[in-house]
Structure formats: structure tokens, C-alpha cells
Amino acid sequence: MRYLFFFFFLLFSHGTLSFGKNYFNSHCRSFGRLKLPSPTGGPEAIAFDYTGAGPYASVADGRVLKWLDASAGFVDFAFVSPSRSKKLCDGSTDPALEPTCGRPLGLGFNYKTGDLYIADAYHGLNVVAEGVPFLFLNAVDVDQETGIVYFTDASARFQRREFMLAVQTGDMTGRLMKYDPRTQEVTVLLRGLDGAGGVTISKDGSFILVTEFVTNRIQRFWLKGPKANTSELFLKPPGTPDNIKRNARGEFWVAVNIGAGTAVVPLGLRLSEEGKVLQVVAFGTGDIPKTISEVQEYNGALYIGSLALPFPCFPFSFFSYLQLPSSITGPESLAFDLKGEGPYTGVSDGRVLKYQGPDVGFTDFAVTSPNSGGIATQLAAAAEGLPFRFLAGLDVDQGNGMVYFTEASTRFQLRDMQELIASNDSTGSLFRYDPRSREVRVLLGGLSVAVGVAVSRDGMFVLVAELTANRIRRFWLGGPKANTSEVFMELLGKPSNIKRNERGEFWVAINNALGPPAPPESLVMPLGLRLSNDGRVLEVAPLVGAYQISAISEVQERNGELYVASNISRALASGNTTQLSSDATGRLLRYDPETKNVTVLLRDLSGAAGTAVSNDGMFLLVSEFNANRILKFWLRGPKASTAETFVSFRGRPVNIKRTASGNFWVAVNVPNNQSPPTTILTGQRISYYGTILETVSFDDQYAVAMLFLFLFLFSFPSTILSNRIFIKLPLPENVTSPYSFAFDQLGGGPYTGVTDGRILKYGGPKVGFTEFAFTAPNRSKEVCDGTRDMNLGPICGRPFGLGYDHSSNQLYIADAYFGLLAVGSNGGLATQAATSAEGVPFRYLSGLDVDPVNGTVYITDFSTEYELRDIRQALASGNATVLSDTTGRLLKYDPRTSQVTVLLRNLSGAVGTALSTDRSFILVTEFFANRIQKFWLEGTKASTAEILVGLEGRPTNIRTTSESFWVAVSIQSTPTTVPTAQRIDPYGKILESLNFAAQYDSNLLSEVHEYHGALYIGSGPSTDFVGYFKD
CATH class of the missing domain: 2.120.10.30 (TolB, C-terminal domain)
Known part of the structure; x- marks a missing residue:
């Protein structure tokens, strides 16, 4: 465990840990903000045009704003509502006015044509295809090669103002859709999404990522390759994901909000094309929104959108606002035009604003109403005879112009979000709109609140995030798996938007509670996960700490910068903690994947939180948050089907994870008896028999992020080398x-x-x-x-x-x-x-x-x-x-x-x-x-x-593993040579040194290759086997 806690120190000590780019700072000390026009707020999503101008941001009053520069700020760029009134809508944050003013969520540019595609929660993509009106368009992205626009309909049942109803009901009518500007046709790519939120296309156009804010997941919908027209889980973030954006390298930034109400913590996750979390950026200052809708990286800056605030985005290299016009809030999403001007952002009063620099600020750019200038053209409002009720995510395949977008639910609208989540709705869909034929095709249905969507860089697949299912699905567009879907990644929290970066990786925004419902504020966290193209977590960016963004919708990486947006509604309220503390209705459940049956193993639990199975399968542990204890439920043996107290604590236990050695780590919040009373976050290592072996305290300002990483590392394959078994794979004679x-x-x-x-x-x-x-x-x-x-x-x-x-x-x-x-x-x-x-x-x-x-x-x-x-x-x-x-x-x-x-x-x-x-x-x-x-x-x-x-010795081969490198080194130690493996970071710091003398004597090592958590060892002429280290 010394390796694990050393890693914590590196990430969260008062110094900074660089990730090879100037914005990779775990504390976000270089975090800045682009102020929206007052009182505009809620920047849900972010986009940049092909010239690098922007960001463009969709805000709460229905507009899309564009950032011009520091002197001009944000100005109006576009709006979507056909009946929008500037007097009524500008600056509005009233969900009841959203059907009139519009609520742009997803943004995406076609870099070839310069067109900006907007997914509006109420006004869709504004063209009818396959007959289903858009009810709650949410997110949008554009394939820069093809001009195809991908967007999400969060729900076909609820509208934007019914957002919470959609969430509470578990609405699964969200869809991921594609709009083809050449044919003006909308195609549904993915259905049944649980709150379809953010959407982004991969750099190579092979897939789309879509976030689902009800089920906290990101799905991948494949556009090309063997899995074309299929979807799979891309990532299951640790919180509620919102918008997801791709950066210039092909990675993705997703905004994630962990927790609910006042206890929400926002994160930006940078993801690879494989679904690997490359970086987690925490936001947690009093000036930053409690919830964010989008994180977008562009030209060395990180932009953050939030539905609830009067500024849309925050350059990561400096801390400043882009102030919206007075009384305007909710910049949901951002975009930049082909000249690099902007950002443009949609705000709560239904307008799209454009930022003209700090002297001018944001000005009206467009609305969807024909009564005003700058109105966006409606492309699609329905698919398969069913109106879009809650479009969410959008991405555009830049190779062929196809638009992939999601509908979170066909039953709930955005304003019904609470009901949507509570209903376990699975009517979300992934759509594809073909601009040439103007047809909308449903690619995938039955999604659990489909939110974010992103197409892969090669156009082989699309990812779509399912909010309530806490997962990302991949829909294959090409290849042998074309038109099939699969789980790309199971997430730790609720995913929102998902965006591809320039490298073809994906960033997904995740919002997650690290404890039971309505936990203490210190136990919630939004984060950004950077995922690889094959669903591996490359980086985790916890968006907590000094900036207090409690919920995020999108994390987008662009031109070496990370952008984070936030869009959680102000109507979200924290749970009743008094009722929670006395609640004893928790249950321990078992799901059988073969029979698909769920069995209640244990009832009347007082705040059932984490669970872990023993390494021999004899028993199952479950932590009771309110009872300050862990119960042991016997699965086998003479005590089978009975429970007993395993260990009790002075504080409240949350998640629990088993280690490779068979012990358990549990996160415990311990009161320190000070006045006023506070809580110390601890990690406690428990033996197989219930003895507390070790207690580690996380009591500084970075405790939340440390606790999260503590849990997160035990939820993903570990690269820690302790407790591993050495196996010889013999070569032929x-x-x-x-x-x-x-x-x-x-x-x-x-x-x-x-x-x-x-x-x-x-x-x-x-x-x-x-x-x-x-x-x-x-x-x-x-x-x-x-x-x-x-x-x-x-x-x-x-x-x-x-x-x-x-x-x-x-x-x-x-x-x-x-x-x-x-x-x-x-x-x-x-x-x-x-x-x-x-x-x-x-x-x-x-x-x-x-x-x-x-x-x-x-x-x-x-x-x-x-x-x-x-x-x-x-x-x-x-x-x-x-x-x-x-x-x-x-x-x-x-x-x-x-x-x-x-x-x-x-x-x-x-x-x-x-x-x-x-x-x-x-x-x-x-x-x-x-x-x-x-x-x-x-x-x-x-x-x-x-x-x-x-180095001390002679190096041979070197191999990349995650964000570090393994190098084989032969160190001379008279009279023999010591075969050694050293793991180094991108800056040359030796993170780990392993001695292989016991296995290889003094033979030269040629390579140390890490793959799926195991180490494969290459060696010299006298070795007749491949060394293999595994857990």
C-alpha cells in the first residue's frame, strides 16, 4: 500500500503534478473563467469552430453565445426557439419559460461548412425525420469531415423544464441522433437512453460518445468498423455526466457532477478514445458553480459551462469570467466559429449569444424564433413518428457529415428530470441524421437516459452515455459488428456529455456520490474521465477542491486545454438528511446475469452503501452508513444466508473494496469532536477476519479528491505490483x-x-x-x-x-x-x-x-x-x-x-x-x-x-503504460548484475523500482510489458520461459 498512498501524495500535495500539458494541474490553480453577460448563466456545452474561434456556449436563456476575446467577451451568436422574445427570455432561468425561449444544450461545428449544429431540449434539430418530434434536445457535435451532426434528445417523454421528473422516473426514452445537412435527414442511432446528454464524435469519425445523466454512464455508438451501428458501454463515471467534448488531440472531456443539491461536486474527466480516464480535474471554489454542464479544452484554455451561473466558461490558464448580460444565466454549451470567434453560448432566455471581447461582452447572435434575427434553422424535430422530448447529446462525424445525437427519454422532458431519473426510464435512443437524405434513423433504443454521444475518430463507432445506467455504450457503425451495440464501460457515477479529443480519446463528464443518497457534501464528486478508444480509463480528473463546481455536464479537451461545462438545474434539491439518518430500508441485493433475477439477501439496512465479496467467495460485506458498521453476510458454509456484525467504527463507512491480498479498504468519515463539529475522512484497512490493520487520515483541503482516488483505484484494474504471483510460461524445447x-x-x-x-x-x-x-x-x-x-x-x-x-x-x-x-x-x-x-x-x-x-x-x-x-x-x-x-x-x-x-x-x-x-x-x-x-x-x-x-545501469526496451513507462535496466552490483524494472513518469522521475534477481538471477532483462494489469518479462539468451506477474 505504500505505493498507493505515495501516489496520493503526488496528486494532492500542495505542489502540482503535471501531465505533460500546462493545464494538467490537479488543484486547478491556473483555472480561469470567461464571464458570461450578466445575468446569463448555465453554459451547458462548448464548441469551437474550425478556425479555433470560441468557445461557443449554450446558456440557460436559450441563446448560444460566442467568446470573441478578453476585451469583447461573449456576444449573442444564435438561438433556437421559433417564438422567442428577447424581453421575456434574455437572462431568464425560469424552467417554465424554456419551451418558449428554448434551451440549447449540445453544440457542434461542421469544420468543412462552418455550420454550428445545436441540439435544443425543446426545439430539436428542427427537421422532421422518421416522424418523431424532438422534445428535449440536449447536446450536439459535428463530424468535421462529413458535416454530419450528432445530437441527443434527452427524453421523448419529458421536456427540459421537466428535467427532474425524467431523472426521478428513470426515463429511458433518450435518443442519439444524426443529422445529415446534405439531405436534411435525421436518423436515430440509439434509443432507450437514460437521459441522453452530451454527445461527441471521435477524431477519426469512427464512433460517437453519448452521456446518460440518469444512469451515470457514457455509451459509444460505432459509426464505422466491425461494430458499426452498434453501441456499447464506454465508461461508467463516478457521478452524473453531462456534456462531453473532444479536444484537438482526439481525447474527450466530460463534465461530471457527483452528488445532489448543495452537496454536488463537479469534475472534468479527460478520456481517451479507448475509454480510459487520462485526467480528473476538480472544481471546488465558492466562485465556481455547484454544478457544471460542460468542460471544453481549446487553444490552451479550459472552458466550463454551467446552467445555473452567469458565466459560461473558464480558461484553465487564467482565472476570469466572461460575464453574460444582466439577469441571463444558464450557458449550457459552448462553440467557436470557423474564424475562431466566440465563444457562442445558449442561455436560459432562449437566445444564442456571441462573445465580442471584454469591452463589448456578450451580444445577441441568434434565436430559433422567426421573429428575431440570428434564428437557427430547424432541421429535425421527430423520429419514427415520435416527437423528440429530451434531446441531449450530439456529435458530428467530420468525415461524412452524419449527425449523431441522443434522446434521453421519449416519456420525459428536461424539466421532468427528477421524475425521469426516479422512473428508471429506458426509452432513450441514439439517432443518426443524414444531411444528404434528411432522414433521421434510430440506431439504438432502450437506453437509460441517453445523454452524451461521441463518434470515434475513424467513424467506426459511436459512444453514448446512459445517465441512469451509469455506463457508456458503443454502437458500431462499421466492421463485422456494424449495427450492433455493446457495453463500452461501466462507470462509478452518472455520465453526462462525452467528447473526443484530437488523439481520438474521449472525455466524459461524470457526477457521482461516494456515499448513500443525500450524502455529506464531502462525499460527492464530479469528475472527468479520459477514455481510450477501447474503453480503458486513461485518466481521472476529480473536479473538486478549491472550485466547488458540484455538477458538470461536459469535459472537453481542445488544443491542449480542458473545458468544463455545468448545467444542473437550480430545481435540484438536497435530500433530507434527517430522514436519511434514521432510514432503515436499505437492502443488499444479488443479480443473476443468466436468469436476470434479482434476489434480496438482506433487508432493513441503515443506509446500505458499499459492498465487497471476499476473495474466497465465502461471504459478502456491506457497509451501513447510518449504523457505523459493516455487516458480513455468509454466502456459503454452515452460516449461509445469515448476517453478523463484521466491524464497527466511530464514523460513517462508505464504499468498501477488496485488495489483491484478501484484505479490505473502507472509506470512513470520523467525527473529530471539535467545535463546530467536523469530519475527518479516513481509509481503514480491514483484515479478512474483521481486524482494523491500518488507518490513514485524509484531513487536508484535498481530502475529497484523495478519498475519491482511494476508492477509484480499487474499482479499476490496479497497476500496483505488490502481492503478485510470478508464473513461468514455458517456451518450446x-x-x-x-x-x-x-x-x-x-x-x-x-x-x-x-x-x-x-x-x-x-x-x-x-x-x-x-x-x-x-x-x-x-x-x-x-x-x-x-x-x-x-x-x-x-x-x-x-x-x-x-x-x-x-x-x-x-x-x-x-x-x-x-x-x-x-x-x-x-x-x-x-x-x-x-x-x-x-x-x-x-x-x-x-x-x-x-x-x-x-x-x-x-x-x-x-x-x-x-x-x-x-x-x-x-x-x-x-x-x-x-x-x-x-x-x-x-x-x-x-x-x-x-x-x-x-x-x-x-x-x-x-x-x-x-x-x-x-x-x-x-x-x-x-x-x-x-x-x-x-x-x-x-x-x-x-x-x-x-x-x-x-540511470544507474544499462537500459534496454521501454514500454508505455497509462501515464508512465516501464524500462528494463541491468544494474551492475559487483560481482553480478541485478535485473531491474523501473517505472518512470513523463518527466523522468522514477516512480517504482523492482528487483527481479530472485526470478532471473543475473540475466539481462530485455523488456517489461504491462498489459491488463499483468507484467510480462522479456529476458536474455539463457531464459526458456516468459515471466508473467499477475494478481
């Missing part, structure tokens, strides 16, 4: 030296290159390793199989670095004698891709890594003077000439052009290489120089290199 590892897109493998020139694939414990591919065109099995003679390398080959390009389904191989090669999924003889760079032949290729976004292959040439066998002989003899060689190179291979570029020269034994998760830099290890260099690919330092860290 006489085969040795597994150097590097790769895994295919289905998780098959590991694949590894061995001494005799083959690439082997692991087929499980019954099959073991079998031959998959080889590199030498004239290889003889009789001569080569099982050989360890390095002099046969030119005949048999020697594969070193491996990397799988999942998009092309090719395994790339760096062979010491045959250069760069690639082989398809059927294996066999690999095809030679490159043998030289700038006319200089490869002498000894070693390391390899593949850019998962564009397929670029990075390789290292150990030396241009010496071959592998020369280096081996020099190491054995101490040849000073060879050991001082500095002709190594870092290279880049472009599979589209088949060109090899030299990025870095004069390296001293270039071995391994690893690309950072944000693709902004690449690392290369220098074997002879005992160091790692960082070569910048993006930013102000692009095409320059610097020393990242000097």
Missing part, C-alpha cells in the same frame, strides 16, 4: 530469449520474438507457444529451429521489437538482420517494409512502437557501424571502440508513403523506444550511455531532444 511482446486487437498473445528467428504466439496454458511468423526469407527449419548460435542470425533472423497496429491488423517486427517487417493476422513469412534510412542500411534494428492513432512506426537502429553479433562480442570482451559507438538512430516509418525519416542521430546504443500516451513525445533508451532521451513530436519543442533521466 530449446527455444530461448523472448525479447519483446505484443498483443493483437482481440487481446490474443503475447506474441514474442525468440533467438531462433521466429515469432511465437501464446495460445493459453493448454496450447502454450506456437509458431506464428518468421522474418528470414530463406530460413531453414532444420538449421534454425531451436538454435542459439548468433552467427546464424543472417540466415535465421533475429526479431527484437514488436508492435501491433490494431487498425491495419498487422504485427510490425524490428529484426536485427532483416530490418522492418510486417505480417498479417495469418502469420507466416513477414513482408519487408524498410531496410535503410537516408541511404544508410539498417545494421541492427532493436526497438519498435506503433502510434495507435495513425499507424506510424517508430524504430531504433542500435548502430550504423556494428551488427548484433559485433555488439555481443564487444560486451563479452570489453572492446572499448564498439562500446563507445554513437551512431545509433531513432527513426520513423510512415506506412502510407513507405518513407523512413531519421528523427535523432548520434545515439549511444539506441535500444528501446516508446510513444507517450498523448503522442506529444517519444522516448528512446541509450544502452551505452545509461540514459533515456525524450524527442518532442509536438508543441513548442517539436523536433528537439533532451535527456529525460540518467
Whole structure:
């Protein structure tokens, strides 16, 4: 556990932890705000046009505003209501006026046409397709390649002003839809969403993400690829997600609000395209809204929207407001036009405002009413004969112009939100609107309050968030799974909008309570999760602490900045804590996925909060928040179906998680008996038998965020290496030296290159390793199989670095004698891709890594003077000439052009290489120089290199894992060598050092590769197995 709490210290000490960009600050000290015109508030969503202008923000009075600059501020940009009155609506925050004034929620630009698409809770996309009127349009995004607009209808049953009714009733009539501006047709992509909120399309246009604020989840709807027209859970955030926005790197920012009423804490989550949380940004100052609707990153700033406040967004690099006109509130969402002007934002009085700089501020830009200038054109109001009642999220496939959007419910409107959530409604849908045919197609129905939506960068799938289901679904648009959906990610809280960043990752806004209903304020948290394209959490950004944004709707990353929006209605009230403290109606339940039956195991619990199963399956623990205790319910044995007190506390227990060793960690709020009384947040480690083994206190200003991460880390696969089991995966007879590892897109493998020139694939414990591919065109099995003679390398080959390009389904191989090669999924003889760079032949290729976004292959040439066998002989003899060689190179291979570029020269034994998760830099290890260099690919330092860290020993291969790197290092300790694995952060700090002498004696380690929580160890010539560490 020392590793875990050290991680807490790094994130939440009074210093800052950088994540490679200037806005990655866990305390948000550089947090700023763009003031809306007074009294405008509620910026739900944010958008930027193709020139970078903006943000545009949708606000509570029905307008979309645009940020011009610091002097002009926000000005009116657009509005949506056909009967909007400026006198009646401007500055309004009255939910009863929303059907008249409009309530724009989702925003999205088509970067090719410059059009801004708006999903309005009451006025839809303003065109009829498949016959279902939009009742509660919520969020919008535009595919910049195709012009397709993706948007959400939060509910087909409730309107915006009925938002709470939709939430309370569990309305599941939300839809994700797509609008095609060429055909002016709206298509429903996804139905049955639980409060469809935010929507965003992935950078490559392959999928859409949609948030569901009723079920606290984000779904992915696939637009392209094998899963096209299917959806799956993308992420289940720890709170209620709202808008979700993609940044310039293809990641996503989602606004998340944890808790309810006055106890809401807002977060911005930055997500990868795989659904991995890359960053959590906490907002928690008295000046920041209790709830936020959107977080959007744009041009080095983070913009936050909130339905309840008179300012829409906050640049993350400085702290300032963009003030709305007087009495105007609710900037729900933001957008920037093609010139970079804005932001534009929709406000509560039904107008769309445009920001003209600090001297002018926000001015009217548009309304949906034909009685005023700047009215938006209605594109779609219904699908399949059913009016849109609650459109929520929207995203646009920039490749084909298709619009994906969600309808949270077909039963409830936005104003019925409480009833919607309470009803367990599952009428939400994901839609696709085709602008060419002007048709709206329902892609996915039965969603539990479909909110945010985002299409993947390659257009293969769409993600949609289900608010009440606390999950993200993926709907496949292309590929073998086309028109099917699947759970992309189960979340810890309620998701809202989901947005793709420039890298193709996703940010989803999540709002979550860390305790029972109506918990203390310290136990709620909004956060942003950054998710990878395959549903992994890359980053968690808790939006709490000094800024007190209690609920968020969208987290959007753009141009290196994070934007957070907030849209939770003022009508949301905190629960009755007096009634809660005496309530004893809690239950412990068991769900059988085969029979789909739910069984009540235990009744009359006093605030049933967390639960955890013992590692042997003998019993189940459940914490009782109000009773200050944990009960043990026996599942097996002589006491089966009975309960007893497991342990009692001085404070209130919340969530409980089992560790790999079989102990349990529980979060407990302990009173400190001061006047006035306060609470200390603690983590208590409990043994299998109920003994308190350890108590850790979180009593500083960052306690909330620390407690959240404490729980969060035990809710996701851990990368902590303690308590792991070492397993040997034997190689075939006489085969040795597994150097590097790769895994295919289905998780098959590991694949590894061995001494005799083959690439082997692991087929499980019954099959073991079998031959998959080889590199030498004239290889003889009789001569080569099982050989360890390095002099046969030119005949048999020697594969070193491996990397799988999942998009092309090719395994790339760096062979010491045959250069760069690639082989398809059927294996066999690999095809030679490159043998030289700038006319200089490869002498000894070693390391390899593949850019998962564009397929670029990075390789290292150990030396241009010496071959592998020369280096081996020099190491054995101490040849000073060879050991001082500095002709190594870092290279880049472009599979589209088949060109090899030299990025870095004069390296001293270039071995391994690893690309950072944000693709902004690449690392290369220098074997002879005992160091790692960082070569910048993006930013102000692009095409320059610097020393990242000097090491005690000789490094070999290096691999990326989450936001850090594993490097294999051989440390000389007279008279032997100690094989070591060191985990370093992007700034060269050594986070962890592991000694493998017990498993490998003094053998050289070649690679430490982390995959799905396990470590795979590559090693030298005398090793006839693959080392595998698992929980």
C-alpha cells in the first residue's frame, strides 16, 4: 500500500503534478473563467469552430453565445426557439419559460461548412425525420469531415423544464441522433437512453460518445468498423455526466457532477478514445458553480459551462469570467466559429449569444424564433413518428457529415428530470441524421437516459452515455459488428456529455456520490474521465477542491486545454438528511446475469452503501452508513444466508473494496469532536477476519479528491505490483530469449520474438507457444529451429521489437538482420517494409512502437557501424571502440508513403523506444550511455531532444503504460548484475523500482510489458520461459 498512498501524495500535495500539458494541474490553480453577460448563466456545452474561434456556449436563456476575446467577451451568436422574445427570455432561468425561449444544450461545428449544429431540449434539430418530434434536445457535435451532426434528445417523454421528473422516473426514452445537412435527414442511432446528454464524435469519425445523466454512464455508438451501428458501454463515471467534448488531440472531456443539491461536486474527466480516464480535474471554489454542464479544452484554455451561473466558461490558464448580460444565466454549451470567434453560448432566455471581447461582452447572435434575427434553422424535430422530448447529446462525424445525437427519454422532458431519473426510464435512443437524405434513423433504443454521444475518430463507432445506467455504450457503425451495440464501460457515477479529443480519446463528464443518497457534501464528486478508444480509463480528473463546481455536464479537451461545462438545474434539491439518518430500508441485493433475477439477501439496512465479496467467495460485506458498521453476510458454509456484525467504527463507512491480498479498504468519515463539529475522512484497512490493520487520515483541503482516488483505484484494474504471483510460461524445447511482446486487437498473445528467428504466439496454458511468423526469407527449419548460435542470425533472423497496429491488423517486427517487417493476422513469412534510412542500411534494428492513432512506426537502429553479433562480442570482451559507438538512430516509418525519416542521430546504443500516451513525445533508451532521451513530436519543442533521466545501469526496451513507462535496466552490483524494472513518469522521475534477481538471477532483462494489469518479462539468451506477474 505504500505505493498507493505515495501516489496520493503526488496528486494532492500542495505542489502540482503535471501531465505533460500546462493545464494538467490537479488543484486547478491556473483555472480561469470567461464571464458570461450578466445575468446569463448555465453554459451547458462548448464548441469551437474550425478556425479555433470560441468557445461557443449554450446558456440557460436559450441563446448560444460566442467568446470573441478578453476585451469583447461573449456576444449573442444564435438561438433556437421559433417564438422567442428577447424581453421575456434574455437572462431568464425560469424552467417554465424554456419551451418558449428554448434551451440549447449540445453544440457542434461542421469544420468543412462552418455550420454550428445545436441540439435544443425543446426545439430539436428542427427537421422532421422518421416522424418523431424532438422534445428535449440536449447536446450536439459535428463530424468535421462529413458535416454530419450528432445530437441527443434527452427524453421523448419529458421536456427540459421537466428535467427532474425524467431523472426521478428513470426515463429511458433518450435518443442519439444524426443529422445529415446534405439531405436534411435525421436518423436515430440509439434509443432507450437514460437521459441522453452530451454527445461527441471521435477524431477519426469512427464512433460517437453519448452521456446518460440518469444512469451515470457514457455509451459509444460505432459509426464505422466491425461494430458499426452498434453501441456499447464506454465508461461508467463516478457521478452524473453531462456534456462531453473532444479536444484537438482526439481525447474527450466530460463534465461530471457527483452528488445532489448543495452537496454536488463537479469534475472534468479527460478520456481517451479507448475509454480510459487520462485526467480528473476538480472544481471546488465558492466562485465556481455547484454544478457544471460542460468542460471544453481549446487553444490552451479550459472552458466550463454551467446552467445555473452567469458565466459560461473558464480558461484553465487564467482565472476570469466572461460575464453574460444582466439577469441571463444558464450557458449550457459552448462553440467557436470557423474564424475562431466566440465563444457562442445558449442561455436560459432562449437566445444564442456571441462573445465580442471584454469591452463589448456578450451580444445577441441568434434565436430559433422567426421573429428575431440570428434564428437557427430547424432541421429535425421527430423520429419514427415520435416527437423528440429530451434531446441531449450530439456529435458530428467530420468525415461524412452524419449527425449523431441522443434522446434521453421519449416519456420525459428536461424539466421532468427528477421524475425521469426516479422512473428508471429506458426509452432513450441514439439517432443518426443524414444531411444528404434528411432522414433521421434510430440506431439504438432502450437506453437509460441517453445523454452524451461521441463518434470515434475513424467513424467506426459511436459512444453514448446512459445517465441512469451509469455506463457508456458503443454502437458500431462499421466492421463485422456494424449495427450492433455493446457495453463500452461501466462507470462509478452518472455520465453526462462525452467528447473526443484530437488523439481520438474521449472525455466524459461524470457526477457521482461516494456515499448513500443525500450524502455529506464531502462525499460527492464530479469528475472527468479520459477514455481510450477501447474503453480503458486513461485518466481521472476529480473536479473538486478549491472550485466547488458540484455538477458538470461536459469535459472537453481542445488544443491542449480542458473545458468544463455545468448545467444542473437550480430545481435540484438536497435530500433530507434527517430522514436519511434514521432510514432503515436499505437492502443488499444479488443479480443473476443468466436468469436476470434479482434476489434480496438482506433487508432493513441503515443506509446500505458499499459492498465487497471476499476473495474466497465465502461471504459478502456491506457497509451501513447510518449504523457505523459493516455487516458480513455468509454466502456459503454452515452460516449461509445469515448476517453478523463484521466491524464497527466511530464514523460513517462508505464504499468498501477488496485488495489483491484478501484484505479490505473502507472509506470512513470520523467525527473529530471539535467545535463546530467536523469530519475527518479516513481509509481503514480491514483484515479478512474483521481486524482494523491500518488507518490513514485524509484531513487536508484535498481530502475529497484523495478519498475519491482511494476508492477509484480499487474499482479499476490496479497497476500496483505488490502481492503478485510470478508464473513461468514455458517456451518450446530449446527455444530461448523472448525479447519483446505484443498483443493483437482481440487481446490474443503475447506474441514474442525468440533467438531462433521466429515469432511465437501464446495460445493459453493448454496450447502454450506456437509458431506464428518468421522474418528470414530463406530460413531453414532444420538449421534454425531451436538454435542459439548468433552467427546464424543472417540466415535465421533475429526479431527484437514488436508492435501491433490494431487498425491495419498487422504485427510490425524490428529484426536485427532483416530490418522492418510486417505480417498479417495469418502469420507466416513477414513482408519487408524498410531496410535503410537516408541511404544508410539498417545494421541492427532493436526497438519498435506503433502510434495507435495513425499507424506510424517508430524504430531504433542500435548502430550504423556494428551488427548484433559485433555488439555481443564487444560486451563479452570489453572492446572499448564498439562500446563507445554513437551512431545509433531513432527513426520513423510512415506506412502510407513507405518513407523512413531519421528523427535523432548520434545515439549511444539506441535500444528501446516508446510513444507517450498523448503522442506529444517519444522516448528512446541509450544502452551505452545509461540514459533515456525524450524527442518532442509536438508543441513548442517539436523536433528537439533532451535527456529525460540518467540511470544507474544499462537500459534496454521501454514500454508505455497509462501515464508512465516501464524500462528494463541491468544494474551492475559487483560481482553480478541485478535485473531491474523501473517505472518512470513523463518527466523522468522514477516512480517504482523492482528487483527481479530472485526470478532471473543475473540475466539481462530485455523488456517489461504491462498489459491488463499483468507484467510480462522479456529476458536474455539463457531464459526458456516468459515471466508473467499477475494478481
